[in-house]
Amino acid sequence: MEKGRSYTLKVWRQKNAASRGEFKTYQVNDVSSGSSFLEMLDILNEELTKKGEDPIHFDHDCREGICGTCSLFINGRPHGPEEEITVCQLHMRTFQDGQTITIEPWRARAFPVIKDLVVDRSAFDRIIQAGGFISVNTGAAPDANAIPIARENAEVAMDAAACIGCGACVAACKNASAMLFVAAKISQLAMLPQGKVERKRRAQKMVEQMDKEGFGSCTNTYACSAECPKGIEFTHIARLNREYLTSKFTS
Amino acid sequence: MSWFTETFTSSIGRKLLMSLTGIFLIMFLVIHLLGNLAVFKEDGGEAFNAYSAFMSTNVLIKSVSYVLYLSILAHSVIAAWLWISNKKARPAGYAVSNANENSTWASRSMMLLGSLVLIFIVIHLKDFWWQFKMGGTTDFEIDTLGNKNLYALVAAQFKSSATLVIYLIGLIALAIHLWHGFQSAFQTLGIEHERYTPAIRFLGKLYAVFIPAGFAAMPVYIFFFK
Amino acid sequence: MVFDSKIPEGPLAEKWTKHKFNLKLVNPANKRKYDIIVVGTGLAGASAAASFGEMGYNVKAFFYQDSARRAHSIAAQGGINAAKNYPNDNDSIFRLFYDTIKGGDYRSREANVYRLAEVSNNIIDQCVAQGVPFAREYGGLxxxxxxxxxxxxxxxYARGQTGQQLLLGAYSALSRQVAAGKVKLYKRTEMLNLVLVEGKARGIVARNLITGKIESHSAHAVVLATGGYGNVFFLATYAMGCNGSAVWRAHKKGALFANPCFTQIHPTCIPVHGDQQSKLTLMSESLRNDGRVWVPKEKSTVEKIRKKEIQPNDVPEDERDYYLERIYPSFGNLVPRDVASRNAKNVCDEGRGVGETGLAVYLDFRDAIKQFGIDVIKAKYGNLFQMYEKITADNPYNTPMMIYPAxxxxxxxLWVDYNLMTNIPGLYATGECNFSDHGANRLGxxxxxxxLADGYFIIPYTIGDYLAGMPYDKVPEDHPEFKKSEEEVKHRINKLLNINGNRTVDEFHKELGRILWENCGMARNETGLKEAKKEIRELREAYWKDVKVLGINEELNMTLEKALRVADFMELGEVMIDDALDRRESCGGHFREESQTEEGEAKRNDEHFSYVSVWEYKGDNKPEVLHKENLKFENVKLTQRSYK
Known part of the structure; x- marks a missing residue:
């Protein structure tokens, strides 16, 4: 493991939602190539704190790529240059010693900046609340094996269910569209017999909420899938379109 | 909101209209190209003029042509509408964007390409349609079969190098537009299948190359070989 | 101090059924007159909040994350147990109960564990109905x-993401109740105090993490589902924000704390790479099904590998020590977590640990790949191998993984009775933040x-029994008790912000973690523990004099958030040590070096320590008082665990 690496960071600093932000440049030294990107920011923050400067605020929690909290736009790409990972899984060995790295928050009207690199993604929660569930009360379920589900369908459902709700799809999309996020949930539930009962209502409600939140529409650039840390495919968007249009024209 | 407005003002509803008009325009291009191939017939334009006359008099064709005008209009207006709402969805952009790593230039430039194609269509309509059907500024001769000699106008126009350049730019923009747009239309319709989607994508790419190339062949043929 | 575990009389298998019948009910029309606060939206919190909402209660759910979907339950990989016996391999509720009691080294309550096994099957049914995409056979089952x-x-299981899928299931049920107006979510809001009115839990004081506003929330009952306190060790597999503050605040208001020294160490984590590390990553224990754990027999071989003179794959078969297979021929690599962890520590202590730090052992898939083919291994563990490679840049298909316990x-x-209620009336604790079901060691x-058992199938029944006896009246949020609690919180925050010392919160946290890991980690002894107690006290004093917390309260201030959490960890750590000192036996995750067999295995002392240690807070800088809840075993015979 190589130690003593240095990086120049250009970081978006913004005091709060109301203030104007700007880029600030920082030098961070003595980083090990085995450190994760967030550990590199921790090192910088420790230094800033010691100097009496406000540390850089960024969202993070599980640091193992599953909670979906971390959300940095690094050198022009959500979650940085590597495929199918979140920022917390990005390691400094990916960057050359001495490299300049630009770090920005997710940018979308629906994801307003709260502070520095922290954004508000409650819009995603409201979309799920609009219909991203199966209406079953606790205790009302039949035996788990009462309804067999073709393995292929369960697998497709699982592919879609892997979504961690990080918002990289929105960040990557030139239209800040949330179609992949919405598609992942609709697709998961549409593939399962339990979810089919409410599929029409679900598709309409979730798309309606998505539009209301101010996300853009889908231009099928597929940037979302390319940047999705869980590799969720844009074929699910086709299924969302199908679900929505069939529900509209048959209800 | 009524079912109708709710459906067709939603983001997916508007995309549906883009897709349907797009597919209609794609089909039109095939018919348009096939008919125009008469240009290549070495008969002084008789076949081409006869075809033009048929196209402007047949009742069925005429009514379809209104659908065509409407499609072009709708495709453009809804595109602009979507473009504006998409811009609003990201009021502050990124300082550094590395979008080539995740998407093709064509897919991100549909508005630019579409605008070029629209400008081209306007010029193209002014050059021929307006002259031929709306009176325009040209006094048409009557060919040996008794049809207006549109061919003469076409041949004269395409002898201009300015026209040639404009047509080539327009058709290249169209090719790139279709390169993304063809499969995109099917994705929006939700037509997706492990086996058939790759075929649609392949067909789309063939189409995007050969149809504009076919159109480009006409001005090029007349400019260089007539 | 009186505390009653309220374990129902009667035969084990009938206790829960009988108890449920005896619980008081709240009339459906009256449920909407009661407010319940749920703190935490992991599996235990989200499932409880959703169920309460469905039943008609008004629920307020609090969580520090930006979305209820992000709680750390999401990181659980391997799976969820249930006694369905679908594979027809002679499983049963009793067997799941028995395994859990035995796995917990006989330090949990029979009645609670039996009930857990009993409701386990309902959980699977519920989750499938919610759309959780569990793995299926080709026949669809x-x-x-x-x-x-x-x-x-x-x-x-759902691939390697079972926790995620179960949490998203609970989150979707919760979202449905939000839409129905029965649950109100308070995101980025952290509970900082518990409010008691006339001895009953009647609300919380919380800080809005974005605005810094200190808010009071009143309710008829408070449910804590705030997870574990493992981050007291600084390096752990917990999410960065996981903390013990809610339970610690409750403890300081009188809730009893049970078995604080029982911490679990997981054997298959990715080893520490250096001092810049902020957290540890766990890899599913399922890897041990096919991977073989080994270290070189000789230290000289370890040196050669470290100098890169040879590769691990070059070590011949007869120079490898597959120590788990050697010591435990019947269980081999599948011994429980505590045993696997301790043995890894032992071989590393002998100097046979591998990797740059010498704190790692190999987990080798070479033989499994040879036997089953690379495709089978890829299908089973592909995502785990990929994760490992991303973190370490080593490819486990070609070279053995390195693992170390964490x-x-x-x-x-928190101590809870059979109803999951703490000794404070109206204060409940569910999931990892209570002590009830796993004894001294939790099974995978x-x-x-x-x-999910607590949240879906236990607390929705038991809370009614308490609420049925409560008046509908709400305590106003400007009640003096709320104001007093708010002041306590504000005072602490101001104090932290005004120290303006020289050392960062993380520096203190790392030091606290080091003290505990070295003295109260995988192996504990009296000398070390006593030393650690002294060190922690000194550290805590230094903390309140020299910590540097920048900024103000009225903003998003992540340093302040962390400073409050670490302040509580400093106090909690000391009770862990008190408890570890008291328990002069080895059991489960707690290994006292003074209590081991000649072969170095853990030696339990049932005669003297068959109790739950229940600690009572007596005031700042006063020693905590130990109470004992004696454990009765009527249905299982206590045996020394043997995996030989």
């Missing part, structure tokens, strides 16, 4: 695997089971 050394295949779970937590795939 659910697949099971054997996990964590269980002799039956009772673990349901803090993973805390079995200890049981944490998800307990979180």
């Amino acid at each position: 659910l697949d099971n695997r054997s996990f964590g050394g269980a002799q039956v295949s009772r673990t349901f 803090i993973h779970y805390t079995m200890g937590g 795939a049981s944490a998800l089971m307990q979180g």
